[in-house]
Amino acid sequence: MLQTAQRSSKGSISKKAPPHEQFLEAFRWMLLARTLEDKLVSLYRGGLITGGVYVGRGQEAISVACGLFLQKGDIFAPLIRDQAGRSAFGEPLVDVARTYLGSRQGPMRGRDGNIHRGRPRDGQFAMISHLGAMISVTVGALMAKRFKGEKNFVGLTCIGEGGMQTGSTHEGLNIAAVEQVPLVVVATNNHYAYSTPNDREFACHDLVDRAKGYGFEGYNIDGTDLANCLDVIGSAVKRARAGRPPQLVVASVLRLSGHGEHDDASYVTQEIKSEPFARDCLKCAEKTIVDLNLADTETLREWREDAAAQVDRAISTAQKEAAPEADEEDWCALSQRELADHAEEDK
Amino acid sequence: MSITYLEAIREAQAKLLRDDDRVFIYGQDVGGSFGGAFKATKGLAKEFPGRVLNTPISEDAMVGTAIGAALEGMRPIVEMQFADFSSTALNQILNNAGTHYWRTNVPVPITVRLPSGGTKGSGPFHSQSMESLYAHYPGLIVMTPATVEDVYTMLIEAVAIDDPVVFCEHKYLYYHLKADKLPANGLPTGKARIAREGRDLTIVAYSAVLHECLAVAEQFAGDGFEIEVVDLRSVRPLDTDTVLASVARTGRLLCVGESFPWGGATAEVIARVTSEGFHLLDAAPQRINAKDTPIPYHPNLWAAHHPNAKTIAAKARNLLRE
Secondary structure, eight states, rough: OOOOOOOOOOOOOOOOOHHHHHHHHHHOOOOOOOHHHHHHHHHHHTTSSOOOOOOTTOOHHHHHHHTOOOTTTTTEEOOOHHHHHHHTOOOHHHHHHHHHOOTSSTTTOOOOOOOOOOOOGTOOOOOOOOOOOOHHHHHHHHHHHTTTTTTSOOOOEETTTGGGGGGHHHHHHHHHHHHHHOEEEEEEOEEEEEEEGGGTOSSSSTTTHHHHTTTOOOEEEETTTTHHHHHHHHHHHHHHHTTTOOOOEEOOOOSSSSSTTTTOOOTTTTOOOOSSSGHHHHHHHHHHHHHTTOOOOOHHHHHHHHHHHHHHHHHHHHSSSSSOOOOOOOOOOOGGGOOOOOTTOOO | OOHHHHHHHHHHHHHHHHTTTTEEETTTEEEEEEEEOTTTTHHHHHHHTTTTEEEOOOOOHHHHHHHHHHHHTTTEEEEEGGGGGGGGGIIIHHHHHHHHHHHOOOOOOOEEEEEEEETTOOTTTTOOOOOHHHHSSSOOOOEEOSHHHHHHHHHHHHHHHHEEEEHHHHHHHHOOEESSSSOOOOOOOOOOEEEEOOOOOEEOTTTTTHHHHHHEEEEEEEEOOEEEEEOOSSSEOOHHHHHHHHHHSSSSSEEEOOOOOOSSSHHHHHHHHHHHGGOOOOSOEEOOOOOSSSSOOSSHHHHHHHHOOHHHHHHHHHHHHH
C-alpha cells in the first residue's frame, strides 16, 4: 500500500572523525576521479572529444561522500561534477571513457554524451540538462520502493547553487517533503553558475535556510574538508535510511575549472581564489593523510600510479572501439517498435 | 444502462487499480472524497487506499515523480487538471520521459491524462487541445479517443504500453457522450477506425470534432453524398494506411482537428497523403482547425473559434464541388 510517511521532529548530527580506512578509501576515489578528469581534459584539448567536457575539479570530496555511503538498492541521481561519487557508487570507468570517446558500446551508444549517462536499472539515474528535473524523479523512485515494501533504501541527488534556483528544483524539494521520502539532497555552492556569481543567483543569506522552508533538515559543510563531508553526508544518509525526513546538505567550495572545458573562466576573480573555500579538497585530503601519517609517501605514489593505470586501461579500451554508424541506427524512440508510425520515412 | 465518457474513464481506472498493483493515480484533487475536478477518480481513493494521491500544484514534479516511479517498476497515471496546465510539465514529458528510452534503453511507462478541449466559457487556459504539440516530439504515444468505448479500452491499453502515453480526453465529451455498455476489447493502438463508410469524400478527424463530422456526413447523405469519416483514435501513432485506403476510395480529403492551425495533426495527415498518395487525390486536400488565436472566453466567440458542423459542411461542400 502506498503511504505517505509521518513527519517526525528534528534531531542533531554528531560530529566525529570518520575512521581512517574510510578516509583513505574516499581519498582514492577522489584521486581516481581527478586523474580520469585530467585525462579527459587533455583528450579534449587534443581534439579527441566532441562536444562538452564537464569536470568536478574541487568538488571531489563532496562527491565521493555522496557515492560512498550508498549501496545496492539505493538511488543516486548525480549531476555534472560527480565523477568521484559515480565511481564510488560503482560506475565502471569504461562507461565514462566510452561515452566521451564516442564508442558505440557506451551506455548510451552515442545517442547522448558526456555527463548525461547513467545506469537506471542499477540505480544511477541519467540526468537531463534541465537542472532540478532529477529531484522529483528521485522522489518517485523512492515512493515506488516504499510502495513495493522495500526497506532500508535511500535516494541521494546533487544540485548546484545555480541549478537550485529553477522551478523544477523548487517543486522537487517541496514534493519530496510532502511525500516524506528518504532523500538527501546535496547542494554544492561552487560560487559560479557558469559565469554568474552568487549575488546574481540568489539573495538569501544562506542557502541552507531554505531547508526549513521546505520542511527538510538542513546542514552546512565545508566542501574542501573531506572529513567533514564524510561525517555530515554519511550521517545524513544513515539518518535517511532510518526514516528521517528529507535532508538538504549545502557545501561550499570554489569551482576549480571552467563551467565546461570550453570555458576559460577568466571571470573568476583573484579575490575569490584566495578564499578559504577555494582550497583544493584533494590537496587538503592529502595533507591530512601526510600530517596524520595515515599512509606513507611510497603508498601515495602507488595509489597515483594505480589510478593512472586504471584510467589508461579504460581510455585505451574505448579508443579501440568503433563509433556508432548512422545507417545502423534504428532511429526509433519507442521501446514498442510496433507503435512507431515512421513519420519521416520516404515511401 | 448508460455510461458516460467520464464514467468510462473512471471505470477504466478502477479496473486498472484493481488488476494491477503497480498502478497508482497522481494528481491535484484526485484523492479523498472529492475524486477530481471532473470526478474521474470519484470513489477510487476510498476503494484503493493509498493509491490515489493528491499532489501539490506542481505539474513538473508530478510528472518527474511519475517518471521515477515508473523507472522503479510502477505504472503511474498522472491526472493533469486541465491539458493547458501540462505546459509547465512539458520539460519532464518531452525531454525526460520522451528521450529516456532512446538515450538509456530503459522505457518509461507513464500515462499522463489531459482533460482537453473547449467547453462553453472555459477560455484560453482551460480549453486547449495539445495533441499536436506532444505528437511533434519523438518518444511519445498520443491518444485522442472520441468514443466512450475507446476512452475505456485505450486508457487501459495506455497503462500497459511501456512508453510514455499522453492521453487526451475531451472535456466536452465527459458528460455529453453516452454508450450502452463498455467493451472488453477495442482496436489496437495505432489503428484508425472507419466511423462511417462512404465514397465521395474522406473526412479524417479525432476526438470531439469526430461527432461534428458525423453530423455533417448525415446531413450530406440527404443530398446524395456519401462521406466517409475516419476516426484516427490516436495521432501518434497515426494510421496512415487506413487514411490512404480511404482516400483511394474517395479521392478527396478533409482533415478536421481542434488544435491550432499551424502544423499539427491535420497538417501531418495531409503531408503524408500528399507525399505518399498524391495520385489518389482528385482535389487539393483541405483542413480545418481552431482559429489562429488563443481560445476565446465568450460563448459567441468560442463557438466560431473551433471547428463546427457549419464550417465543416462549408469546406466539405467546396471539396465535393471540385
